Amino acid sequence: MIKTGIIGATGYAGQELMRLLIQHPDCEVEVISSRTYKDTNYNQVYGNYMGITSDKLVDIEIDEISKKVDVLFIALPHGIASNKISAEILQKTKVIDLGADYRLNDLSVYEKWYGVSHGSPQLINEAVYGLCELKRKEIKKADLIANPGCYTTCSILSLMPLVKNNIIDKNSIIVDAKSGVTGAGRALNLGTHFTECNDSIKAYKIASHRHTPEIEQELSIAGDSNITISFTPHLIPMNRGILITAYASLDKKYTYKDIKEVYEGCYKDEQFIRLLPEGVFPETKWVKGSNYCDINFQIDERTNRIIVLGAIDNLIKGAAGQAVQNMNIIFGLEENKGLEMIPSFPI
Amino acid sequence: MIKTGIIGATGYAGQELMRLLIQHPDCEVEVISSRTYKDTNYNQVYGNYMGITSDKLVDIEIDEISKKVDVLFIALPHGIASNKISAEILQKTKVIDLGADYRLNDLSVYEKWYGVSHGSPQLINEAVYGLCELKRKEIKKADLIANPGCYTTCSILSLMPLVKNNIIDKNSIIVDAKSGVTGAGRALNLGTHFTECNDSIKAYKIASHRHTPEIEQELSIAGDSNITISFTPHLIPMNRGILITAYASLDKKYTYKDIKEVYEGCYKDEQFIRLLPEGVFPETKWVKGSNYCDINFQIDERTNRIIVLGAIDNLIKGAAGQAVQNMNIIFGLEENKGLEMIPSFPI
């Protein structure tokens, strides 16, 4: 049994991780940590755990936790993990960081977009960007995983085949993204007060969301060129799910079939990527509760643009599920262990 | 492997059953049947099954299906199953009927409340009312299970200890019930059109809902007396979940602890019933996606009434999950096989 720990176990991503790890056949949860809820029974923080666990949350040093676990998941706001993790910690345990601190390869880009200085810049090169479908080999050997963001996972998986295969004008990419409210976390905020976001929609952080450079970095690598995108996130009155609608100019005329082959070339063996049949488009309801990323596209012949749609469950493929997938790869388990849930509907 | 079949696989209960059976370690789904979607791929009817199954729906005779399966689940509107099931069918396969046809012991009560004549009255006595926590022994030996209704499961489990232990005035019971919209099924109806029920609440079938005699029947058996209740269902703008708020007059003064012991006496070994700590009350969000029934109560000292609250996921403990639980009992499996899901949150 793999011994696991979760730092930041009481946020929504931490909670989903807790659920997946308890249900995982090869894991046990040794330590759950939280500053705010220290010494509280987990099932008092999340009533769904009543009768399932009576474990208490602790607030102990990462150094101590790292001795007790084989893998440590960190689900904290940006800027904290980089001050906790060190080479010493990584000698004792694998670390899968669900936060942003090690996702960006370029320190200056990190510090510009996040507005904080990085606590352990020497580890940035150690970290592997844990988008499993793209980095499987590197993940296998990694000690430190930078688990990708929710918008980024969905955007990169949806667009990668196009940039990798030079099908689009790489400077024409626009990603219009829509997220459920769990994406904003459990911290109280007027914008996520029920009566302020129910039955309404808004864009936020227009042209300034921090997932932008992360998407650009990975698409640039895949496309072997400098890619700059426009990215606009929106808040949707629903609990879970991300849908991205991406636009790009095709470099010449293509048929649906042409481009479908490109996607199949990239993803035909990927069990968590579902390329939908022609004319059937991703909807967040069909991926909720699962680790799937659904993808399809439409060619807009009048403008010669391609419109790509991708959908994930933001807390699973966009956070906790992908973290488990990373763990499975690192520990040599089957990649879908503990992740075979059929999406729930209607839920 | 237990071979299973589902007749009526495209309703919401049928779909949830499909999901549970595919994920069940000891089952395989042999036949999925639907009149409306005959010859259609299941994943075209429910997009969540994309990549999981490419089975097609068939529309074949129950007689033929019964030869191929060890257990047959029927999820059809009332009045149909009783015309399909016969002693011959029951010799070939176990039948778990998620519909209403065999739930009421008294034929005349059935015909009065449902307004149809019963197709196989001779089988009514054969059928066991499949509320697992109350009828485990009978279920083990049954060939035909009448799987309880959603409101009824939640109401009976919440109230049974009180009537069984003669703690309340048995004619004082009022059940005010609230259901998510999946309870109304997938058939189109103005009342369940999004913009007609979103952001609104209404009562319906006031003092006339068909689950009333079912609750009365089982509470009367448990309480060994004729019990008549008032029952009012309400439609809540949410996908899943049932909450019942039940009121009854206590026959004398009791403390919370007195009554808690009564509940524990009935349920302390029940793994799917969670008696919540004092002051913590059921919310549908904490049971969503699971087979749990959460229960707690408050004594209203000013009026000497007890107010009991119960919550279930209507499609799981209120339908498909309980059906699987019944199957597990019949086939001698551990009762929680395939049903150990931790409730999902926030979903």
Next chain:
Amino acid sequence: MIKTGIIGATGYAGQELMRLLIQHPDCEVEVISSRTYKDTNYNQVYGNYMGITSDKLVDIEIDEISKKVDVLFIALPHGIASNKISAEILQKTKVIDLGADYRLNDLSVYEKWYGVSHGSPQLINEAVYGLCELKRKEIKKADLIANPGCYTTCSILSLMPLVKNNIIDKNSIIVDAKSGVTGAGRALNLGTHFTECNDSIKAYKIASHRHTPEIEQELSIAGDSNITISFTPHLIPMNRGILITAYASLDKKYTYKDIKEVYEGCYKDEQFIRLLPEGVFPETKWVKGSNYCDINFQIDERTNRIIVLGAIDNLIKGAAGQAVQNMNIIFGLEENKGLEMIPSFPI
């Protein structure tokens, strides 16, 4: 033009009042006050006012405000207004208090349920309970109005004819109430965080909600006897609206028509009470955005109980609309001035 002021203009009730008063043909809003948002433009607090008003919120003493206005609306949490209002204030301006401080006639009941001492007990007898349909005459002459609570307005209006006409066992009343989330106000709270209450239902303050003694007081007056009720509120995932489902034992057999006549006797001239046709029941969607209270009932012949349903918009008839109705009565305007909005649907 009647000069009005609002203290506590940035809560949801205050905002709805603002909207009604700006649109009222005979009013102008002179002062809007808020501690939290002092010196802020109102349209920055509520974006719907963009282009409508650029008034700023002030935080000045009530004494000063009272000199500038003909009527002062106070929409503050309980325990504050009673420390602000004095006989001197009431000589300068009429006061309509949307809070709880003057609703209960019995000081000890107030202090027991609210857990605070009352700041101006000498004014309790001055205050008129502003349930317009019941107290029109007293309101006309009042200087201080205790505007009723939302649950109470709906409960009292729905049940009054029954207690007044001795049709029910007065100790059998149970009110099962359901409210939209605006009822919990704009203050941040985990329970009203979008992802914590969306797609879920719960009861709260079971047998202990502060509107209970208020309902009992007014029903006791109407029924000329001491009435004690059971009251259970529930939180519904919707923005607005209250539905109450009330149960009581009939003292003998009645027909629907018998009891309808009793209701018509009480309400046939009331323009804001709509007695629905037999078989048609209140739904919150049909009253949203209006000052209506919709009422109907069903006789449960099997138990000889009556089930009464009432629906209001909690922010209008349950708060700001009724406050305006009170103002109209006091100032001799037509009672429906500024309140003739047809309910909006689907909204």
Next chain:
Amino acid sequence: MIKTGIIGATGYAGQELMRLLIQHPDCEVEVISSRTYKDTNYNQVYGNYMGITSDKLVDIEIDEISKKVDVLFIALPHGIASNKISAEILQKTKVIDLGADYRLNDLSVYEKWYGVSHGSPQLINEAVYGLCELKRKEIKKADLIANPGCYTTCSILSLMPLVKNNIIDKNSIIVDAKSGVTGAGRALNLGTHFTECNDSIKAYKIASHRHTPEIEQELSIAGDSNITISFTPHLIPMNRGILITAYASLDKKYTYKDIKEVYEGCYKDEQFIRLLPEGVFPETKWVKGSNYCDINFQIDERTNRIIVLGAIDNLIKGAAGQAVQNMNIIFGLEENKGLEMIPSFPI
């Protein structure tokens, strides 16, 4: 008093029109027509009208209706109005058609996108495209108004200043649009069944929605060049509201202030267009229940694109409200008569 009639009074747009016209100080509703609900009381079709009107729906010929009214609103699916309206009808009454039949100037474009032949092509040139802010002069003299679509109103108003002033690359426009479910009407459909669209988001009619040529036509006129756009609508789990997020490449570097002046040049005297302050972006909740169109934009300096956001209430400014605004212009009333509602919140 202006005598009005509504054909198709029982759809959502028809109902909103009914509400606005009843509340309009200078109108009366003479005729409400519906095939489906012929001879039914309007308040049985829409319960919000209980106590407000007891008018019955009729199903009489347009010829007969046209004699009784000064203005006739038609709210029918496309392809029907063009077979009903004739030069003779227009001699008897003004017609404001909320449907699509007269919106497109080019018959072949209409027939291509709508897939039907047009019933009165000779009237296409008679019709004025009723986007009030752009065509006020022509509307004043019109007998037949083609009231714009909901997506189109929001898109055109948001983008017009940019194309008119040659600020953007006119072939770079992408409109990513989001609509509440009322946009899909009241007809039953699996996609708008509550449990199929609640808590989920999807795109639909990608690169093929019929509002596309309408937006292109009007932007082409405003920009005096042939404009082709990409348009993707999405279904959002909310009742009302449209938000559009539009992207375009700027032709050179601009500051926010530069472009704000361009918008102010177009809209500074428009009472229904609210140009929000820098950094404040449209949200549908702030326009719900009103005739406003809120607009703002952000310059994405990294890509030199402009991102424009616009929000309207789809049933008001996107349908019934604009229809009333057109009527006000035609009949020489103040343009905001009956349309001065402050947006409702939270509703």
